[in-house]
Amino acid sequence: MIGLPAVARDTYWVGVNDHETDLFEALWPLPYGVSYNAYLVVDNKIALIDAVKGHFLADHLGKIRALLPAHKSLDYLIINHMEPDHTGAIDILRSVFPHMTLVGNKKTLEMLRAFYGADSACLEVGDGDELDLGTHRLQFHLTPMVHWPETMMTFDATTGVLFSGDAFGGFGAVDRGLFDDEVNLELMQREMLRYFTNIVARYGQMVIKAIEKLRPVPLRVVAPTHGTVWRRNPSLPVELYARWSAQECDPTVAVIYGSMYGNTYRLVEVAARALTERGLAPVVHDIARSHASHVVADLWTCKGLILACPTYNTGLFPPMESLLALLENKLLKNRLLGFVTSYAWAGGARKALEAFAQRLSLEVVPPVVEVKGAGTAQDLEQCALLAAHLAERISS
Numbered sequence: 001m002i003g004l005p006a007v008a009r010d011t012y013w014v015g016v017n018d019h020e021t022d023l024f025e026a027l028w029p030l031p032y033g034v035s036y037n038a039y040l041v042v043d044n045k046i047a048l049i050d051a052v053k054g055h056f057l058a059d060h061l062g063k064i065r066a067l068l069p070a071h072k073s074l075d076y077l078i079i080n081h082m083e084p085d086h087t088g089a090i091d092i093l094r095s096v097f098p099h100m101t102l103v104g105n106k107k108t109l110e111m112l113r114a115f116y117g118a119d120s121a122c123l124e125v126g127d128g129d130e131l132d133l134g135t136h137r138l139q140f141h142l143t144p145m146v147h148w149p150e151t152m153m154t155f156d157a158t159t160g161v162l163f164s165g166d167a168f169g170g171f172g173a174v175d176r177g178l179f180d181d182e183v184n185l186e187l188m189q190r191e192m193l194r195y196f197t198n199i200v201a202r203y204g205q206m207v208i209k210a211i212e213k214l215r216p217v218p219l220r221v222v223a224p225t226h227g228t229v230w231r232r233n234p235s236l237p238v239e240l241y242a243r244w245s246a247q248e249c250d251p252t253v254a255v256i257y258g259s260m261y262g263n264t265y266r267l268v269e270v271a272a273r274a275l276t277e278r279g280l281a282p283v284v285h286d287i288a289r290s291h292a293s294h295v296v297a298d299l300w301t302c303k304g305l306i307l308a309c310p311t312y313n314t315g316l317f318p319p320m321e322s323l324l325a326l327l328e329n330k331l332l333k334n335r336l337l338g339f340v341t342s343y344a345w346a347g348g349a350r351k352a353l354e355a356f357a358q359r360l361s362l363e364v365v366p367p368v369v370e371v372k373g374a375g376t377a378q379d380l381e382q383c384a385l386l387a388a389h390l391a392e393r394i395s396s
């Protein structure tokens with residue numbers, strides 16, 4: 001069928017592009033949309049590998065039907081991941097293809113019953129098990145907690161395609177190109193980092209384990225459930241996910257601030273300028289206006305973070321408080337922090353920032369700049385000094 005790219009021999013993309021959902025997981029903006037990638041392997045037996053979100057069933061089903069040989073039906077649905085953006089279509093799919101067997105591991109099948117009831121034929125597979133489709137041999141690799149407990153990957157030993165589930169995935173619809181040799185890689189990598197940081201990052205250690213486990217697999221194509229399919233450079237998404245999971249950083253700085261009346265901002269401006277003069281032009285975000293999904297993605301690869309905000313009702317300015325909660329949930333590590341705060345009477349933000357650093361065992365680079373009101377010329381000098389110290393530490 002026209003418009004259904006072949007990922008490998010007998011293997012077709014039957015996913016859908018979603019430009020309708022504003023917020024992925026009702027949380028994360030999708031300026032470039034998102035794709036739910038699913039794949040059909042047409043062999044003696046026909047296997048659908050992952051499905052799509054329920055709303056997009058008609059589109060998905062149309063693509064599957066266009067590829068099914070006459071008088072053939074789906075034999076298997078391989079479920080690499082139970083999250084509803086890949087399984088929402090299951091209920092109807094199994095009524096359209098009543099003889100289809102659902103394939104998953106023990107945890108998948110438990111979840112399947114919980115989400116969609118038990119009325120289908122199921123095949124439970126374990127780590128290393130194979131399913132022979134005729135000429136294609138599918139091997140199952142259990143990779144738990146990337147980012148749900150049942151996550152697994154399916155490797156087609158005949159074509160070298162790794163159907164990796166959410167691992168190595170990214171935001172961004174694939175209607176401007178499905179493959180890594182067709183797309184604006186810079187944009188797709190940014191959206192991939194945003195997907196990684198917002199969806200998967202907390203489970204970085206499990207991603208690293210999965211990558212280690214997959215090292216011996218001779219993969220030729222990486223086909224995740226979201227975003228770009230990697231056929232020219234299949235090792236790149238693996239390297240990127242490994243690096244982001246390990247929280248390896250670049251020698252760069254992010255300045256994240258909130259400011260109601262400009263007092264904190266005046267201090268931040270000086271620190272940012274001083275960093276720029278040292279060749280470390282920082283990425284700067286106003287946390288009240290930049291969506292946290294962009295902020296977290298942008299700071300993820302920065303070694304240095306300047307966090308700046310006023311005291312608000314004895315604690316942190318609320319958008320900063322929620323950003324720090326997100327970072328704590330993602331088990332942020334390996335960063336150098338700088339703090340800038342302003343207050344009017346008893347303060348509180350500084351204490352909260354220091355408690356955050358302590359809980360995460362992150363080093364705070366001096367001086368901590370804490371200013372009553374607008375701040376004096378000496379306070380501004382302290383900001384420049386903080387920038388200088390941070391720059392020294394990062395470059396050393």
Ligand SMILES: Cc1cc2nc3c(=O)[nH]c(=O)nc-3n(C[C@H](O)[C@H](O)[C@H](O)COP(=O)(O)O)c2cc1C
Pocket residue numbers: 258259260261262263264265309310311312313314315342343344345346347348372373374
């Ligand atoms: C709603 C609100 C609550 C505040 N709560 C506190 C507080 O609990 N303790 C304090 O010392 N200052 C408090 N302040 C004062 C601010 O921290 C102070 O004015 C600061 O300079 C504001 O910085 P900004 O101009 O960067 O927003 C509060 C200000 C506002 C508007």
